[in-house]
Structures are given as structure tokens and as C-alpha cells.
Amino acid sequence: MTGSVLDAEGLRDRVQKRLDSFLESQAPLLDDVSDDLGPLIDTLRGLLTGGKRLRPAFCYWGWRGAAADDGDAIVDAATALELLQACALIHDDVMDDSDTRRGQPSVHHRFAGLHRSSQWFGSPESFGTGAAILLGDLALSWSDELFFRSGLPADALLRAKPVYDLMRTELMAGQYLDLLEQARGGGSVERALRVTRFKAAKYTIERPLHLGAALAGAPETLLRTYSAYGLPLGEAFQLRDDVLGVFGDPTETGKPAGDDLREGKRTVLIAVALQQATPAQAAVVLRHLGDPHLSQRGIDDLRAVLVDTGALGHVEALISTLTDQALASLSPVADPAREVLAQLAVAATARRV
Amino acid sequence: MTGSVLDAEGLRDRVQKRLDSFLESQAPLLDDVSDDLGPLIDTLRGLLTGGKRLRPAFCYWGWRGAAADDGDAIVDAATALELLQACALIHDDVMDDSDTRRGQPSVHHRFAGLHRSSQWFGSPESFGTGAAILLGDLALSWSDELFFRSGLPADALLRAKPVYDLMRTELMAGQYLDLLEQARGGGSVERALRVTRFKAAKYTIERPLHLGAALAGAPETLLRTYSAYGLPLGEAFQLRDDVLGVFGDPTETGKPAGDDLREGKRTVLIAVALQQATPAQAAVVLRHLGDPHLSQRGIDDLRAVLVDTGALGHVEALISTLTDQALASLSPVADPAREVLAQLAVAATARRV
Numbered sequence: 268m269t270g271s272v273l274d275a276e277g278l279r280d281r282v283q284k285r286l287d288s289f290l291e292s293q294a295p296l297l298d299d300v301s302d303d304l305g306p307l308i309d310t311l312r313g314l315l316t317g318g319k320r321l322r323p324a325f326c327y328w329g330w331r332g333a334a335a336d337d338g339d340a341i342v343d344a345a346t347a348l349e350l351l352q353a354c355a356l357i358h359d360d361v362m363d364d365s366d367t368r369r370g371q372p373s374v375h376h377r378f379a380g381l382h383r384s385s386q387w388f389g390s391p392e393s394f395g396t397g398a399a400i401l402l403g404d405l406a407l408s409w410s411d412e413l414f415f416r417s418g419l420p421a422d423a424l425l426r427a428k429p430v431y432d433l434m435r436t437e438l439m440a441g442q443y444l445d446l447l448e449q450a451r452g453g454g455s456v457e458r459a460l461r462v463t464r465f466k467a468a469k470y471t472i473e474r475p476l477h478l479g480a481a482l483a484g485a486p487e488t489l490l491r492t493y494s495a496y497g498l499p500l501g502e503a504f505q506l507r508d509d510v511l512g513v514f515g516d517p518t519e520t521g522k523p524a525g526d527d528l529r530e531g532k533r534t535v536l537i538a539v540a541l542q543q544a545t546p547a548q549a550a551v552v553l554r555h556l557g558d559p560h561l562s563q564r565g566i567d568d569l570r571a572v573l574v575d576t577g578a579l580g581h582v583e584a585l586i587s588t589l590t591d592q593a594l595a596s597l598s599p600v601a602d603p604a605r606e607v608l609a610q611l612a613v614a615a616t617a618r619r620v
Numbered sequence: 621m622t623g624s625v626l627d628a629e630g631l632r633d634r635v636q637k638r639l640d641s642f643l644e645s646q647a648p649l650l651d652d653v654s655d656d657l658g659p660l661i662d663t664l665r666g667l668l669t670g671g672k673r674l675r676p677a678f679c680y681w682g683w684r685g686a687a688a689d690d691g692d693a694i695v696d697a698a699t700a701l702e703l704l705q706a707c708a709l710i711h712d713d714v715m716d717d718s719d720t721r722r723g724q725p726s727v728h729h730r731f732a733g734l735h736r737s738s739q740w741f742g743s744p745e746s747f748g749t750g751a752a753i754l755l756g757d758l759a760l761s762w763s764d765e766l767f768f769r770s771g772l773p774a775d776a777l778l779r780a781k782p783v784y785d786l787m788r789t790e791l792m793a794g795q796y797l798d799l800l801e802q803a804r805g806g807g808s809v810e811r812a813l814r815v816t817r818f819k820a821a822k823y824t825i826e827r828p829l830h831l832g833a834a835l836a837g838a839p840e841t842l843l844r845t846y847s848a849y850g851l852p853l854g855e856a857f858q859l860r861d862d863v864l865g866v867f868g869d870p871t872e873t874g875k876p877a878g879d880d881l882r883e884g885k886r887t888v889l890i891a892v893a894l895q896q897a898t899p900a901q902a903a904v905v906l907r908h909l910g911d912p913h914l915s916q917r918g919i920d921d922l923r924a925v926l927v928d929t930g931a932l933g934h935v936e937a938l939i940s941t942l943t944d945q946a947l948a949s950l951s952p953v954a955d956p957a958r959e960v961l962a963q964l965a966v967a968a969t970a971r972r973v
Contacts, residue, residue: 296786300793300818303800307793358757362750387803397715397799400753401792404711407760408788415781421774428768433649435761439754440653440660446750447656450740465653557741 272610273324282320285346289413306381307402310374314353317369322348322475329479332604333489343417344482348475350410357403361396363530375399419482427481434474441465448533456538468501492599500593503586503616509534525566531557540578548572590616625963626677635673638699642766659734660755663727667706670722675701675828682832685957686842696770697835701828703763710756714749716883728752772835780834787827794818801886809891821854845952853946856939856969862887878919884910893931901925943969
């Protein structure tokens with residue numbers, strides 16, 4: 268996504284500053300425990316540098332769309348979502364055994380490297396996994412800590428906490444369904460869409476908007492408007508991500524070309540292709556998908572099947588329809604949030620291949 | 621620990637009832653997402669059945685010791701600590717690759733078994749690890765959810781939240797230090813005691829007492845009293861656990877005999893033994909400790925070294941001194957909490973071998 272609309276109100280800089288100052292305030296706590304904890308906070312700081320800050324943006328604009336004023340406290344509360352996302356990324360990379368994240372070694376690889384270079388006892392991989400599990404737990408804990416330290420009034424925080432809770436539960440549930448989908452070998456378009464709905468639509472867009480609205484004390488009708496915007500947009504956004512995962516430019520996605528194919532991700536794109544495939548095309552998919560040693564030739568063959576079955580065209584059409592649906596729901600939202608949310612919808616789903 | 625003092629005020633039953641009703645209230649959330657999420661809640665329910673409920677007990681008696689009255693809301697808030705502990709156990713078992721927990725298969729083994737019996741694709745072990753990471757994350761999230769849903773007044777909850785936050789951070793930090801200690805091969809009594817301090821003394825006893833006191837709005841002096849009681853007692857309690865891990869009855873500990881030795885746990889007991897050992901005795905320790913295939917003969921040889929070096933005697937004396945120190949600090953605490961905390965100190969550290 269091109270960055271400009273995400274930078275409205277200087278939001279990305281403000282989120283980064285808040286993350287920096289929060290980590291700085293936590294460092295002495297860890298130092299009090301032991302000098303040996305430096306790598307935990309350094310690694311988290313590294314992971315939290317960069318990123319699109321999508322979830323804080325939706326939370327912030329959910330607040331503004333309820334006609335609430337700009338302020339540092341709402342940015343702080345919104346920034347908490349980046350720490351939740353850090354947990355999701357760290358734990359997800361352990362589960363997928365991903366090598367890289369945002370162009371850097373993934374957290375468990377980084378700690379495995381520390382173990383190796385320190386020539387410690389035991390398995391570097393086990394140490395890396397253990398450290399990454401704990402750092403994810405720390406990020407998850409720190410997320411609601413930052414939320415409550417935002418300086419918003421107690422009644423606003425307590426009113427919004429159930430939304431925050433629901434969002435976390437849906438995130439974990441969606442991740443488990445994703446795991447299950449890979450284990451079952453996928454296949455159904457409906458089940459793949461359900462994973463998308465919970466992992467992306469609700470967690471990335473709808474619930475952050477709801478959180479901002481609940482903090483602002485918005486009426487139930489605005490929450491419904493945000494669902495009508497956020498759910499189709501979230502699905503469209505995830506579908507765009509799936510397309511980029513197969514056809515995207517590695518310098519933009521931050522992942523090696525074909526990584527999603529090597530991982531065997533059971534996306535909607537794949538499910539549609541399998542539904543439409545001839546036996547010969549299906550055989551290509553089943554032979555290559557999830558092969559960790561997939562070659563460029565294999566990637567090209569898979570891409571051809573995704574195009575020739577019409578799956579790519581179908582998914583592009585679905586992205587357009589869902590995005591239009593999202594845009595059509597925005598009229599009750601207060602300006603300037605309405606305009607920003609419209610631009611976000613377009614930017615998040617634009618064709619980039 | 622014999623149960624009676626932990627049952628004072630019917631606490632164990634009340635905690636169990638609250639856990640049951642909380643999980644029952646969460647089940648529909650997961651059912652709304654998908655029918656496939658049943659194993660998550662069933663597994664968590666299984667793990668949360670039984671257990672000593674030590675942390676809820678210390679939180680509850682921390683509240684009562686501030687002269688606050690019994691009530692269901694404080695039991696609810698205290699019960700939140702069992703969900704935090706569930707996260708710690710689930711993730712700990714993944715990190716240690718433990719087979720069992722409380723006499724049942726550990727969570728990651730249980731999900732690996734589900735994968736195997738369902739004949740799904742991919743590695744059962746990876747699926748088990750992924751599911752256990754997510755279920756631990758869910759338990760961690762649900763812990764502060766239950767805390768805020770306890771029905772205690774908003775000002776009490778917000779006043780106590782920083783204690784809760786600190787406790788979680790110290791728990792994760794302590795777990796990381798433990799991991800680091802195993803990787804470095806341990807050796808220093810001082811470093812082993814530091815792990816004990818954070819993993820056990822602060823997390824199990826001092827912070828739960830502080831949490832209860834903060835919820836009750838107790839003065840700072842009572843928090844200091846609880847530290848003076850909780851820190852030495854927590855160390856004594858962990859030392860007792862270390863001794864039981866080597867010399868204890870498997871029917872009481874719920875772990876196979878010698879499991880801590882097979883895992884290579886770098887406890888204070890081991891550190892003292894290595895410090896006092898002759899070269900021949902040290903060789904026995906280094907040969908057997910951490911051997912996953914350690915035989916009964918090897919266990920007996922290791923036990924003999926722990927006795928003959930005087931390490932066991934030293935640790936028993938340390939347990940006595942620390943327990944006496946804890947007992948001597950209780951005078952400012954309101955009755956009946958003072959009496960119960962005194963009994964808890966004795967019960968938690970009593971010799972059982």
C-alpha cells in the first residue's frame with residue numbers, strides 16, 4: 268500500500284514515537300531483573316520499526332469518525348494494537364517456521380543465531396523457539412498495558428475493553444482455524460474465506476474501528492456502519508495479500524517470491540483454482556503447493572494454473588465488488604474520517620501486479 | 621502440599637466454579653467462529669481442573685490481610701491468575717517438550733495426537749506446537765479479561781492493573797532467564813537463585829499478595845510486609861519443589877521420577893552440589909544431568925552425589941531459614957489472613973521425602 272493516506276495527521280510518526288517511548292519506559296523493568304534481558308527488548312524494537320500501522324490507523328479513524336477530536340491519548344491507545352500484532356507475527360513465524368519478517372531474520376531465527384554464536388549448550392532451534400514464544404507473550408501483555416496507560420478516561424477504557432477482548436479471542440481463533448486449514452489440506456472456498464474473515468477482516472479492520480468508536484462512546488449504529496465497511500474491505504484486503512503472495516514483487520512484499528506457495532498456504536485463490544481446475548491443472552497444484560524446495564519453474568507453472576483456471580480473474584473481480592461494497596457504507600461517518608477511510612479502502616486493495 | 625489450608629473459606633471450590641462458568645461464557649464466542657474450535661476450550665478446561673490454586677489463594681489472602689471482606693468479586697479477580705498460570709504451563713511445556721502435565725498429556729502432545737488420529741497433512745508435532753502456542757495466548761488474553769469482569773469497582777481494578785502488569789513482565793522475564801540458564805549450562809548458585817526469585821518468589825507469592833492488597837487499596841506498608849513474607853517464602857517453596865523434583869514421590873509430584881534430572885534442570889540444589897563436588901562427583905553430575913535416557917541407576921547415582929556433597933542438607937537448611945524469615949514478617953497482617961498465611965508458609969515448604 269502506498270503510504271500517504273496512512274500518514275494522514277502524521278499518524279505513522281506518532282505511532283512510532285509512542286512505541287519508542289513505551290519500550291524505553293519498559294527497559295528499566297527488564298534491566299532490574301537482569302542485564303541478560305537486553306536482546307528481548309532490542310529484538311522487539313527492531314520488529315516494531317517500520318510496518319504499515321494499519322490497525323492503529325483504523326482504530327484512530329474509528330475514533331475520529333465518531334466526531335471525536337484528535338489527541339495524543341487516542342494515538343497511544345491505538346498504538347497498543349501494534350504490540351498485539353507483534354505477538355501475532357512472532358508466534359506466527361514460529362508456527363510457520365518462517366525465516367524472515369519485514370526483510371529481517373524472524374525472531375526465533377534471531378535467537379537461534381544468538382545461541383549459536385554464543386556457543387551455548389543444547390539446540391539453537393529450541394532456544395530460538397522458546398525465546399520467541401516468551402517475547403510474543405511479553406508483547407501480548409504489553410499491548411493491554413499500553414492501552415490502559417494511554418491516558419484516556421477510565422470509563423472510556425472500560426467501555427472499550429470488551430471490544431479489545433473480543434478482538435484478541437477472534438485473532439487466536441482465526442489463527443487456529445488457519446493452522447487447521449493447512450493441516451486438512453484446505454480445498455473449500457467457504458472455509459478459506461472464513462479464515463480470511465477472522466484473521467484479516469475482523470482483526471485488521473472491523474475490530475480496530477469498533478475499538479476507536481467504543482473509546483469515543485459512539486452509538487451502536489456507527490459500530491454497524493463500521494462492520495458494513497470493515498468486513499468486505501478486510502476480505503478484499505486479504506485477497507489482495509494472497510494475490511501479492513503469489514504474483515507480488517518481493518521488494519514490496521518483503522518476502523521471497525513464491526514463499527506462500529512453498530509454505531502451502533491454502534488461500535481463497537488456491538481454493539478457487541482447485542475448484543475450476545482440470546485434472547491436469549489440479550495435479551500441478553497438488554505436486555508443487557507446499558514443496559519447500561519449489562523452483563522458479565514450479566512457481567511459474569503454478570502461476571499459469573492460477574491464471575488459466577480463471578482463479579486470478581475471479582479473485583480480482585471479488586476484490587472490486589467487496590471494495591465497492593465497503594465504500595458504499597461510509598456515508599454516516601464524520602469527516603474527515605469518511606474521506607480517509609475511503610482512501611484507505613482504495614489504497615489497501617489496489618492492483619499492484 | 622496438603623490441601624486443607626488452601627481450602628480455607630472454600631476457596632478451591634469457588635475458584636473452580638468461577639473457571640467453569642467463565643469458560644462456559646466464552647464457549648459461545650468460539651462456537652460463533654467455528655464448530656472446529658471445540659478442542660481449544662475442552663483442552664483448557666481439562667488443564668484447569670485440579671491444581672493447587674496457589675496464586676489465587678495468595679491474591680485472596682492478600683486482600684483479606686488488608687482487612688477487606690470476603691466476597692465473590694475478589695475470588696473472581698484472583699481466579700484470573702489461574703488463566704495466566706495456564707498460559708505459563710502450556711508454553712513452558714512446549715519449550716521443555718514435556719510429555720505430561722498434571723498426570724495428563726501436555727497440551728502440545730494432545731494436539732499432536734488429534735492431528736495424528738485425524739490423519740491430517742504435515743507434521744503432527746508442528747501442529748501440536750502451533751495449537752499450544754495459540755491456546756496459551758488465549759489463556760493469557762482471557763486472564764486479564766476475567767480480571768476486568770470480576771465486578772470489582774473500576775478504581776480498584778485500575779489501581780491494581782500496574783501490579784498485574786509487572787507480574788506478567790516478571791514472569792516472562794523469569795522464564796527467559798530460566799531458558800538462558802539451561803542454555804549456558806548453569807553453574808552459579810547466584811544465577812540459579814535469581815531465576816527462582818523471579819519465576820517463583822515474585823510470580824507465585826509476592827505479586828499475587830500485592831495484587832490483592834492493591835485491589836483492597838492497602839497502604840504501601842502492607843505491600844512491603846507482603847514482600848518480606850513472600851520473597852523468602854517463594855524461594856523456600858521453589859527449593860522444596862526442586863528437592864521434590866529429584867527425591868519426590870511421582871504420585872504426588874505428577875511427574876515421572878527423575879524427570880527434572882532428565883530435563884537437565886539447573887536448580888540451586890544442582891548448583892550447590894557442583895560447587896561442593898569432588899572431581900569424581902562432578903563427573904557423575906555432568907555425565908547424567910540432561911540425559912533424556914537416564915536410567916534408574918543413573919538417578920540413584922545422582923541422588924547419592926546430591927546427598928554426599930551435602931547439597932541436600934544445605935538446601936533443607938536454607939528452606940528452614942527462609943520459612944522462618946517469612947513467618948517472622950506477618951505481624952502487621954489482619955486476622956484471619958495472618959493465621960492462614962502462616963499455615964500456607966508451613967504447608968508449602970514442609971519436608972515430604
